[in-house]
Amino acid sequence: MARWFRKKNTSEALAFEEEPAVEVSSSPSRQIKSPLLTVSGVHRSFQVGGQRLDVLKGIEMELKPLQLVMLKGRSGSGKTTLLNLIGGLDQPNEGEIRFQEHAFHLSSDDERTLIRRKEIGFIFQSYALMPLLSAWENVELALRMAGIPRSEWKARVKHCLELVGLGKRMHHRPFELSGGEQQRVAIAKAIAHRPSLILADEPTAELDSQMGAQIMSVFRSIMKTEQITICMTTHDPTILEVADHVYEMVDGKFVS
Numbered sequence: 001m002a003r004w005f006r007k008k009n010t011s012e013a014l015a016f017e018e019e020p021a022v023e024v025s026s027s028p029s030r031q032i033k034s035p036l037l038t039v040s041g042v043h044r045s046f047q048v049g050g051q052r053l054d055v056l057k058g059i060e061m062e063l064k065p066l067q068l069v070m071l072k073g074r075s076g077s078g079k080t081t082l083l084n085l086i087g088g089l090d091q092p093n094e095g096e097i098r099f100q101e102h103a104f105h106l107s108s109d110d111e112r113t114l115i116r117r118k119e120i121g122f123i124f125q126s127y128a129l130m131p132l133l134s135a136w137e138n139v140e141l142a143l144r145m146a147g148i149p150r151s152e153w154k155a156r157v158k159h160c161l162e163l164v165g166l167g168k169r170m171h172h173r174p175f176e177l178s179g180g181e182q183q184r185v186a187i188a189k190a191i192a193h194r195p196s197l198i199l200a201d202e203p204t205a206e207l208d209s210q211m212g213a214q215i216m217s218v219f220r221s222i223m224k225t226e227q228i229t230i231c232m233t234t235h236d237p238t239i240l241e242v243a244d245h246v247y248e249m250v251d252g253k254f255v256s
């Protein structure tokens with residue numbers, strides 16, 4: 001089960017650190033440094049009933065630009081906890097998380113929120129769409145929230161919905177769409193503000209295998225056209241086959 005937005009720390013001072021740029025993209029619209037994200041020696045624990053629960057126990061990980069990376073592991077192994085850290089929703093007790101030139105482990109909540117709004121898109125198992133808004137309006141709302149100028153909305157909403165194969169269902173509301181179509185709207189919403197990283201927590205868990213495969217094919221296509229890196233969790237062994245890299249988590253650590 002996805003449990004995003006559940007943990008927030010108060011945090012210390014900002015440290016933006018410059019790293020040497022390695023350009024991997026020739027796209028005029030996006031210059032991506034490699035690696036996009038590094039996680040080093042990360043530990044995360046929680047106090048539960050007066051006792052310390054160690055959830056992440058020394059995570060080392062890297063996301064290279066334009067990769068599809070999957071996290072697999074049993075329920076409770078710590079995948080969502082790690083995704084929350086990567087997305088800047090939470091901070092580690094120990095270790096470093098560097099996203100582009102930003103040191104997430106040192107930056108404040110407000111600083112991480114600003115970076116997240118600009119650079120990261122989220123996709124959830126349960127789609128998280130506004131039920132009374134059409135597909136078009138849901139994507140438009142994402143652009144409004146990201147502070148994108150209104151003059152750009154129309155072309156961008158159309159582009160994103162066409163990209164995910166919903167060109168003919170732009171004005172349907174969520175209840176008029178299948179689960180797979182609703183997840184496509186969620187993908188269009190997540191990419192609308194042109195993030196460099198998409199984080200998806202069990203995005204195919206509520207779909208049958210055929211719809212799940214279609215969502216993976218949409219992921220592959222947006223990676224190319226939008227120059228996006230995707231990191232997702234999954235339990236589904238058939239879906240793991242399309243990953244560029246799979247990290248397997250066992251008891252708070254990766255096993256090779």
Ligand SMILES: Nc1ncnc2c1ncn2[C@@H]1O[C@H](COP(=O)(O)OP(=O)(O)OP(=O)(O)O)[C@@H](O)[C@H]1O
Nearest residue numbers: 001002007046048055074075076077078079080081
């Ligand atoms: N804020 C929190 N406070 C206390 N315990 C937490 C908190 N967040 C996560 N945990 C615990 O950390 C462990 C790992 O949870 P997490 O959600 O990361 O696992 P998961 O691998 O994503 O599981 P699933 O596949 O079921 O979503 C669980 O035992 C969970 O109860």
